[in-house]
Amino acid sequence: MSGQDDAYREFRAARDLLLHHADDQDAARAAFKWPRPRWFNWAIDWFDRIAEGNDRVALRIVGQGELTFQELSRRSDRVAGWLLSQGVRRGEVVMLLMDNRIELWELMLALIKIRAVVAPAFITISPEELRTRIGRAGARHVIADHRIVPGLAVDGLVDGLQAKIIVGGEHEGWTGFANSEGHEGGYVPEGPTEADEPLFYYFTSGSTARPKLVVHTHVSYAIGHLASMYWNGLKPGDVHLNVSAPAWAKYPWSSLFGPWNAEATVVSMDSADATPQRLLEVLRSGTVTSFCAPPSIWRALIRTGLPDGLPGLRHAVSVGEPLMGDVVEQVRKLAGVTVRNGFGQSEVTAMAGVTASSPAAPVSMGYPLPGYELVVVKPGTDEPAQEGELCLDLSNGPVGMMRGYLDPEDNATSHTPGGLYRTGDLARWDSDGSLVCLGRRKDVFEGPDGVPIAPLELEHVLVLHPAVAELSVVPVSEGTALLPKAYVVLSAGWNASRATAEVLFAYQREQLPALKLVRFVEFVDGLPRTESGKVQREAVRLLRRSRNVEYTAELPTAQA
Structure with missing residues (x-):
């Protein structure tokens, strides 16, 4: 022994x-x-x-x-x-x-x-x-x-x-x-x-x-x-x-x-x-x-x-x-x-x-x-x-x-x-020697101006708005470009409307650089998850895109 x-x-x-x-x-x-x-x-x-x-x-x-x-x-x-x-x-x-x-x-x-x-x-x-x-x-x-x-x-x-x-x-x-x-x-x-x-x-x-x-x-x-x-x-x-x-x-x-x-x-x-x-x-x-x-x-x-x-x-x-x-x-x-x-x-x-x-x-x-x-x-x-x-x-x-x-x-x-x-x-x-997660490498995509966009970075910002209960940001095709879209589950008391979308668009413009702004928002009842509770980004990407329920951000003139 x-x-x-x-x-x-x-x-x-x-x-x-x-x-x-x-x-x-x-x-x-x-x-x-x-x-x-x-x-x-x-x-x-x-x-x-x-x-x-x-x-x-x-x-x-x-x-x-x-x-x-x-x-x-x-x-x-x-x-x-x-x-x-x-x-x-x-x-x-x-x-x-x-x-x-x-x-x-x-x-x-x-x-x-x-x-x-x-x-x-x-x-x-x-x-x-x-x-x-x-x-x-x-x-x-x-x-x-x-x-x-x-x-x-x-x-x-x-x-x-x-x-x-x-x-x-x-x-x-x-x-x-x-x-x-x-x-x-x-x-x-x-x-x-x-x-x-x-x-x-x-x-x-x-x-x-x-x-x-x-x-x-x-x-x-x-x-x-x-x-x-x-x-x-x-x-x-x-x-x-x-x-x-x-x-x-x-x-x-x-x-x-x-x-x-x-x-x-x-x-x-x-x-x-x-x-x-x-x-x-x-x-x-x-x-x-x-x-x-x-x-x-x-x-x-x-x-x-x-x-x-x-x-x-x-x-x-x-x-x-x-x-x-x-x-x-x-x-x-x-x-x-x-x-x-x-x-x-x-x-x-x-x-x-x-x-x-x-x-x-x-x-x-x-x-x-x-x-x-x-x-x-x-x-x-x-x-x-x-x-x-x-x-x-x-x-x-x-x-x-x-x-x-x-x-x-x-x-x-x-x-x-x-x-x-x-x-x-x-x-x-980070400056204090700690690590900050930017998301999975496979989830990061290149925006139309060549800027890498990490969905997690955008999520960390938008989720702090009281209208957002949870969300997932994924790339969507717009012509030949990939642009960030947020699927948002709303907090109680907020309506799925153009007015709410505009509130979120205005909020992100105060927090994020113009080249990383979420361009589209769609309100959903829930997000697809794995058995262990993780958001299935692959499944979110495959959600059918509907222009009828999707709201588009108006970009500043320089970015239009």
């Missing part, structure tokens, strides 16, 4: 160093060194260690119940032994279609222990897409929520899979997860786990046509999320509520590795229960000390009615897509907390973020987190720049970086000529 003992001590030392420097990011960055164990199984070498004799609550599912660290450790051992009895083996891919229920965390820990590869998918996935993902991932087994199993049992969708396990119910041809409760065989680990063994297959968000398949190892997520823990500001005894489905890479960030690395309590809700009203009830209870949600959820909470103050809440963070200033200001005004932005990807854990003690603007990307070196380069090169493509320097071997994409063709374009990892985002260094 000496190898595993060393891994535990090295991991704990790195974790404790980050906790010690929780209020000094510069000191944390200077002192932090990634643990690099040869063998590491987070569920065995970390979770089981901190769970021994630990009767503090590890997991609370609102409306379902709670489990202590020790209870989860023991139950996951039983589930691990039962999964082996069902034929699930080390290295085999398990397609996981689950919502947030207690069994999910038992299964996650158990699958990590037996060294299976977990490939999560949304429970709302279409049969066609699931068939594609089963094939791309090479899945051998499936574990699914009882509510979707009838749909999976048609058209031979999962007939070729070995173990078919149903959670929360029964169905012919499927094995009930409830049977695991009677398993008495126990669980003995099959030797030490190599640190670079694959553990997770995560599909990217799907905001583009073809999601990439990301491979993470037993260390890249488990150890890599020490940085995510640091950004969140979590510490032992905290109670952390996260809004995320298991198929979104935000789940291991904030519902698994991040909080349990800190020995905090995870609080979660089934997606059907996670309404704005129900979330506010939980937040008002005063039991939650930290809350993470994407911007779309923060907006929903604002519309529903944030209370004056949220007792007990120390940390409020957001990730998934850029955080806008209107959300920060409204939450600060209504609830008395500052929502902080973070930046990461399915491919990497949190790389940059606004920590609780950071002087950076809450809507910025903040500063690089401990263990990460970020650089801005001229697009397509390795030449440093003040503004350009954001890349991750791999020279120090950041542990939180994926092992790679499963499909070789995706790896071919993921690095610069000099070996930097391309995030695909554009950014600039």
